[in-house]
Amino acid sequence: MNFDENLQIKSFANYKKAYRESVENPEKFWDDVANHFLWKEKWKNTLSWDFKKPEVKWFEGGKLNITENCLDRHLETQPNKDAIIWEPNDPNEESRHITYKQLYLKVCQFANVLKNNGIEKGDRVCIYMPMIPELTVAMLACARIGAIHSIVFAGFSSEAIASRINDAECKMLITANNYYRGRKSIELKDICDEALKNTPSIETVIVYRRTVNPTPMKEGRDKFWFDELQKAYNDNEAEVMDAEDPLFILYTSGSTGKPKGMVHTSGGYLIGTAFTFQNVFQPKKDDIYWCSADIGWITGHSYIVYGPLASGATTVMFEGVPSYPDYNRFWEIIEKYKITQFYTAPTAIRALAKQPIAHVEKHDLSSLKVLGSVGEPINEEAWHWFNDNIGKGNCPIVDTWWQTETGSIMISPLAGVTATRPTFATLPLPGVQPALMDENGKEIEFNNQQAEGRLAIKAPWPAIARTVWGDHERYKNTYFSAYENKYFTGDAAYRDASGNYRITGRVDDVVIVSGHNLGTAPIENAINEHEKIAESAIVGYPHEVKGKSLYAFVILNNDEDASEKLKEEIRKQVAKVIGAIAKPEKIQFVPELPKTRSGKIMRRILRKIAANQTEDLGDISTLENDDIVKKIIDKAILD
Numbered sequence: 001m002n003f004d005e006n007l008q009i010k011s012f013a014n015y016k017k018a019y020r021e022s023v024e025n026p027e028k029f030w031d032d033v034a035n036h037f038l039w040k041e042k043w044k045n046t047l048s049w050d051f052k053k054p055e056v057k058w059f060e061g062g063k064l065n066i067t068e069n070c071l072d073r074h075l076e077t078q079p080n081k082d083a084i085i086w087e088p089n090d091p092n093e094e095s096r097h098i099t100y101k102q103l104y105l106k107v108c109q110f111a112n113v114l115k116n117n118g119i120e121k122g123d124r125v126c127i128y129m130p131m132i133p134e135l136t137v138a139m140l141a142c143a144r145i146g147a148i149h150s151i152v153f154a155g156f157s158s159e160a161i162a163s164r165i166n167d168a169e170c171k172m173l174i175t176a177n178n179y180y181r182g183r184k185s186i187e188l189k190d191i192c193d194e195a196l197k198n199t200p201s202i203e204t205v206i207v208y209r210r211t212v213n214p215t216p217m218k219e220g221r222d223k224f225w226f227d228e229l230q231k232a233y234n235d236n237e238a239e240v241m242d243a244e245d246p247l248f249i250l251y252t253s254g255s256t257g258k259p260k261g262m263v264h265t266s267g268g269y270l271i272g273t274a275f276t277f278q279n280v281f282q283p284k285k286d287d288i289y290w291c292s293a294d295i296g297w298i299t300g301h302s303y304i305v306y307g308p309l310a311s312g313a314t315t316v317m318f319e320g321v322p323s324y325p326d327y328n329r330f331w332e333i334i335e336k337y338k339i340t341q342f343y344t345a346p347t348a349i350r351a352l353a354k355q356p357i358a359h360v361e362k363h364d365l366s367s368l369k370v371l372g373s374v375g376e377p378i379n380e381e382a383w384h385w386f387n388d389n390i391g392k393g394n395c396p397i398v399d400t401w402w403q404t405e406t407g408s409i410m411i412s413p414l415a416g417v418t419a420t421r422p423t424f425a426t427l428p429l430p431g432v433q434p435a436l437m438d439e440n441g442k443e444i445e446f447n448n449q450q451a452e453g454r455l456a457i458k459a460p461w462p463a464i465a466r467t468v469w470g471d472h473e474r475y476k477n478t479y480f481s482a483y484e485n486k487y488f489t490g491d492a493a494y495r496d497a498s499g500n501y502r503i504t505g506r507v508d509d510v511v512i513v514s515g516h517n518l519g520t521a522p523i524e525n526a527i528n529e530h531e532k533i534a535e536s537a538i539v540g541y542p543h544e545v546k547g548k549s550l551y552a553f554v555i556l557n558n559d560e561d562a563s564e565k566l567k568e569e570i571r572k573q574v575a576k577v578i579g580a581i582a583k584p585e586k587i588q589f590v591p592e593l594p595k596t597r598s599g600k601i602m603r604r605i606l607r608k609i610a611a612n613q614t615e616d617l618g619d620i621s622t623l624e625n626d627d628i629v630k631k632i633i634d635k636a637i638l639d
């Protein structure tokens with residue numbers, strides 16, 4: 001056996017052994033892992049797959065409910081252990097401790113609310129909520145009755161919600177009236193009402209009253225969470241789900257204007273998130289684990305909710321932001337709850353590192369054992385700052401590389417087991433077979449030499465997304481057509497002579513700003529909708545805190561319209577269509593965009609201009625209009 005009763009691999013020798021076995025005989029390996037969980041009926045076939053179709057099935061014939069693994073299973077052994085500790089935005093408001101037993105009852109009761117309101121297995125439910133325990137209750141209640149949740153990050157605009165609701169034809173929307181994020185009051189219900197003008201599939205809206213602010217309600221459609229609870233019992237028999245039944249949809253941006261609804265399933269996702277949570281973070285029985293992400297992103301789905309709860313851990317949920325009431329907040333939370341594992345993003349680390357170090361020194365961070373990073377490449381400086389000042393040199397940093405599409409962590413050290421190396425995600429987890437691909441689409445085999453290429457994966461792992469909702473062709477084209485028989489990640493990577501991976505960044509039209517994955521196409525589409533604009537191109541450029549920031553090159557219908565006011569209008573337009581996170585920081589009006597003879601915008605050149613690296617523009621001979629390059633450079637915004 002390579003792992004203990006908690007599935008944890010405890011030595012590097014055992015990691016090597018487990019890894020080898022997971023590649024040589026994946027069925028046997030994942031059978032052993034899956035046997036640790038609660039199944040209503042055992043699976044018949046561990047894995048069948050064909051990346052050409054593409055089709056992946058794990059634990060076929062197996063029956064389970066993921067919430068029984070996250071809740072019921074712990075009722076006998078640890079009913080009174082905190083499942084969730086919730087820290088509110090306002091430090092003067094009381095925090096909440098919710099035990100496994102209490103969470104179980106809340107989920108059962110809300111599952112009955114869903115049923116009372118006509119939600120059935122297979123129906124889609126959109127959730128648009130702040131970081132409060134009820135968000136977790138709502139998602140688990142969906143999972144309990146087999147409804148498919150589609151969570152939309154509470155920073156998205158009404159248009160973004162509407163397009164996601166319509167894509168999945170959600171029957172219900174669950175939201176809150178209003179909440180505070182830092183000092184900002186956010187009127188969620190108003191944003192929803194705007195979205196609901198264009199969402200014919202929605203029959204019911206359940207509104208959680210987070211604040212006492214007045215809440216506009218529409219007769220017959222809108223219902224208060226608490227009123228509905230009064231009508232619901234708190235016992236609920238979990239729906240029997242097939243391992244391959246969809247559990248949730250989560251949208252991620254892509255290379256066209258339309259977001260992709262990645263579909264994750266019940267069985268494989270449970271096994272993948274729980275196994276990786278246990279191994280990457282190595283939690284012990286009384287640990288207090290905190291992931292500072294938002295549940296609206298995959299990190300929150302997998303490593304605030306499903307992975308930790310399936311492992312019986314205590315997971316901390318924080319409603320606020322690192323800067324409110326001041327930059328002490330994260331360190332206060334770590335001290336207050338004696339956090340043992342702290343999982344955050346490079347952009348947060350960089351923002352915190354810019355603050356006076358006294359903020360950190362004022363707090364006792366000695367409970368910390370493991371630090372984690374996710375979302376984008378972590379730069380050397382941020383890595384060392386995190387290691388020296390927060391971990392005091394004693395806490396392994398797990399730099400976890402993965403994606404919305406992968407569902408679970410793919411490449412990462414196992415805390416205390418794998419030797420870390422600054423800026424390296426290091427080695428693949430058991431069951432993950434990465435491949436580096438060269439420019440000709442050939443795999444660069446590992447031969448104890450360093451190499452660089454595009455990152456692909458050669459075989460399926462349990463938590464891989466199975467399709468794009470309603471568009472399997474797009475799933476195939478995006479992930480399985482770049483290389484034959486391989487999943488393409490969209491990332492480039494460097495591999496050192498010991499086989500450690502460092503992810504160097506996206507090679508497609510996705511820019512990661514403050515850890516948020518933003519497709520450039522949807523932002524360009526939003527800008528182009530403005531009546532004064534003919535065309536635009538968005539690229540990312542290096543930014544000290546955000547990692548990357550957005551630079552828009554914009555062609556006007558009429559050059560005389562160029563003004564600061566119009567730039568503000570453009571930003572507003574983007575905030576309206578997508579959300580404030582997608583607003584371009586720099587906007588340059590240009591007479592033309594550099595294009596190839598076939599009419600494709602040469603983003604490579606725009607990226608160089610935005611990064612102020614114009615001394616090496618590379619080959620521009622294939623440009624239709626090479627004289628434009630100099631004109632753009634002359635007026636580039638470089639501060």
Ligand code: WT7
Pocket residue numbers: 252297298299373374375376377378399400401402403404405425489490491503504505506512515516517
């Ligand atoms: C993209 C996926 C999955 C967590 C949140 C982001 C980048 C993610 C790392 C890392 C370097 C990373 C990649 C990836 N990324 N983690 N540790 N080191 N890059 O999920 O929004 O689907 O974005 O984030 O470019 O492809 P996502």
